[in-house]
Amino acid sequence: MKLSRFPLSAKLFCTLFLMGIGCGSLAAFAQASTAVGLSPAAVRESLSPEMPMTAMGHGQMSAEKEIDLAQIPESAKVWMRTPLLIQTSHTHLFGQTLIAGLLALIFAFNSLREGAKCAIGALPFVGTWLDIGGMWATRFASPSLSVLVIAGGTLFALGYALIAGFSIYDLWFRKELSA
Amino acid sequence: MNARLARLLALALAAAAPVRAHITPPVVLASDRDAVARLLAGSSRYFVREVRLSPTQRESVRQKTGWTPDEDLYRFYVGRTADAVTVGATIFISEFTMHGPVRVAVALAPDGRVKGVSVVEVTEETYGWVKPLLDGGFLQRFAGRDAGGALSQTVDSGGSMSRFYAGVIARLVGRAAALYDVTRSTQ
Numbered sequence: 001m002k003l004s005r006f007p008l009s010a011k012l013f014c015t016l017f018l019m020g021i022g023c024g025s026l027a028a029f030a031q032a033s034t035a036v037g038l039s040p041a042a043v044r045e046s047l048s049p050e051m052p053m054t055a056m057g058h059g060q061m062s063a064e065k066e067i068d069l070a071q072i073p074e075s076a077k078v079w080m081r082t083p084l085l086i087q088t089s090h091t092h093l094f095g096q097t098l099i100a101g102l103l104a105l106i107f108a109f110n111s112l113r114e115g116a117k118c119a120i121g122a123l124p125f126v127g128t129w130l131d132i133g134g135m136w137a138t139r140f141a142s143p144s145l146s147v148l149v150i151a152g153g154t155l156f157a158l159g160y161a162l163i164a165g166f167s168i169y170d171l172w173f174r175k176e177l178s179a
Numbered sequence: 180m181n182a183r184l185a186r187l188l189a190l191a192l193a194a195a196a197p198v199r200a201h202i203t204p205p206v207v208l209a210s211d212r213d214a215v216a217r218l219l220a221g222s223s224r225y226f227v228r229e230v231r232l233s234p235t236q237r238e239s240v241r242q243k244t245g246w247t248p249d250e251d252l253y254r255f256y257v258g259r260t261a262d263a264v265t266v267g268a269t270i271f272i273s274e275f276t277m278h279g280p281v282r283v284a285v286a287l288a289p290d291g292r293v294k295g296v297s298v299v300e301v302t303e304e305t306y307g308w309v310k311p312l313l314d315g316g317f318l319q320r321f322a323g324r325d326a327g328g329a330l331s332q333t334v335d336s337g338g339s340m341s342r343f344y345a346g347v348i349a350r351l352v353g354r355a356a357a358l359y360d361v362t363r364s365t366q
Contacts, residue, residue: 035205052252053227062362064228064257072212072225072256083275 003109003170011171014106018164021099025160032153036080043146047080047138085139089132096131096156100124107163110170120166123159127152205279206306209299215256215269218286218295222258222266229254236361243326243357246350253358267294270355274347278304281347285321285355291363293321293329296352308340309348317345326356 006014032038036046053071054063080088104121112120134148209217215225229252232240241247258266267289273282279302286294296318301309312318312334320332330353334345 052229053254054229056229056231056252060231061233062228062230064226067225067227067256069212069216069225071227072215074210074212081273081275084280087275087277087279 001109002111003106003167004111004174006109006171014171015168017102018106018167021103021160022164025157029153029157038150040146040150043135043149044138044143047085047135047146047149048143080135080139082139085135089135093128093132096128097125100128100156100159103160103163106167110166111174112166120159120162123162124156127154127156127159130155206301206303207299208301209284209297211271211284211299214271214284214297214299215258218269218284218297219256219258219266221260223261224259224263226257226259227254228257228268230362232358232361239361240354240357243360244330244350244353246354248354248358253362255359255362265289268359270358271299272351272355272358273300274351276305276344276347278302281305281309281344281351283348283351283355285352287356287359291325291356291360293324293352293356296321296348298348305344308338308344311337311341312345312348317348321349321352324352324356326353326360329353329356 003011003014029038036042052063053067054065056063103124107117107121110117129152130148131152134145134152137145137148219225231252232248237248253270255268255270257268260266267286269284269286271282271284273280280300281298282300284297284299286296288294298309298313298318315334315337317332317334321329324332330349332345332349332352334342337345
């Protein structure tokens with residue numbers, strides 16, 4: 001069974017699903033850019049443990065220093081503490097994996113070669129793992145691993161774009177050769 | 180073929196239900212700087228004071244509030260006049276509910292009593308439940324309270340979710356007051 005041979009209703013529902021996920025991805029992109037930022041530095045700032053503003057050393061119980069009011073952040077940024085990281089991880093792992101699974105389900109009926117389908121269809125899954133895994137790695141292993149979060153989001157978007165593009169082509173534009 | 184497709188679609192829709200549990204985006208009601216400036220009005224100099232709690236201090240907070248502090252350090256923004264008289268100290272403190280985080284700024288007077296409270300961040304979903312509390316002047320009830328007095332604050336009006344979030348805010352104010360109280364000797 002190929003996408004191009006789907007009945008009209010199935011073609012319509014697959015297309016609407018792909019469009020909906022595309023709109024959702026754009027909204028998620030906009031939210032990530034406004035709430036956290038889209039650079040490894042912004043992700044690092046949001047996820048890595050809070051650093052003291054004072055020069056408090058290990059073993060020191062308190063420290064104080066004078067600051068200018070301007071040193072307190074004007075733009076409120078979401079600082080992702082561990083409980084929020086747990087919440088975000090479980091909802092995104094369920095949500096994104098389900099989206100990746102539904103994309104892969106549609107893509108499984110594409111007419112590309114099996115190798116290409118496996119490679120492209122796996123991108124949203126790998127992107128999700130890199131994205132969420134990168135958040136934990138940034139928080140607990142090394143702030144420099146924040147690049148994984150950006151790479152994961154990019155892979156997910158790339159996978160979606162390829163799957164949607166090839167699928168829409170097969171659904172509506174591929175001409176089947178008669179046997 | 181159609182029956183097979185229908186089964187696949189039904190399975191996919193059933194599996195997608197948990198996606199609705201997603202936490203809604205943050206709603207920032209005030210920046211940290213704005214909250215500090217407003218709650219410590221009258222200050223002309225600002226200081227940041229960071230404290231690590233000793234095991235005794237953590238236990239003391241637990242006894243006062245039922246909550247055990249888990250952060251490595253707690254940060255107070257301290258406001259003073261030009262004559263070095265302390266106006267108060269503000270701390271930002273959060274609770275993570277199943278509908279997303281609630282973050283409040285709590286200002287404490289030098290005697291440990293609450294000077295003012297500001298909700299600085301909620302989520303789109305929780306904002307609808309927290310807004311009636313803000314509009315109804317719930318935050319003003321905390322002025323002059325200590326940790327125990329803050330914890331006892333409730334609301335009788337509003338829906339059950341507003342009452343739930345009134346409890347969340349009261350717990351956060353109580354924790355802030357207790358944290359200030361146990362570290363006051365170093366303030």
